[in-house]
Amino acid sequence: MSDTAKDAKVSLKVMVNKEKTKVLFAEADCDFASVLISFLLLPLGRIVKLLEKHYGDKSPAFGSITSLYKG
Secondary structure (H helix, E strand, O other): OOHHHHOOOOOEEEEEEOOOOEEEEEEEOHHHHHHHHHHHHOOHHHHHHHHHHHHHHHOOOOOHHHHHHHO
16 A cells, blocks of 8 residues: 555544534535545446445445446
8 A cells, every 4th residue: 555545634524413413514625525526427337336346245235326227
């Protein structure tokens, strides 16, 4: 593992309404936002396929997305 992967840190601040269990506000640094946007750029079927390749039969399910992809 490279040194940059070991030292990677992400800043995320979240304001939560505990009574209603709702996120009111979230603030993150540029790196975190870039990672989230890169997930949105991948087609959902590709994400399911990559998880199956990585985890094999024990891949985590994304609810209806996984069942729609598998048919």
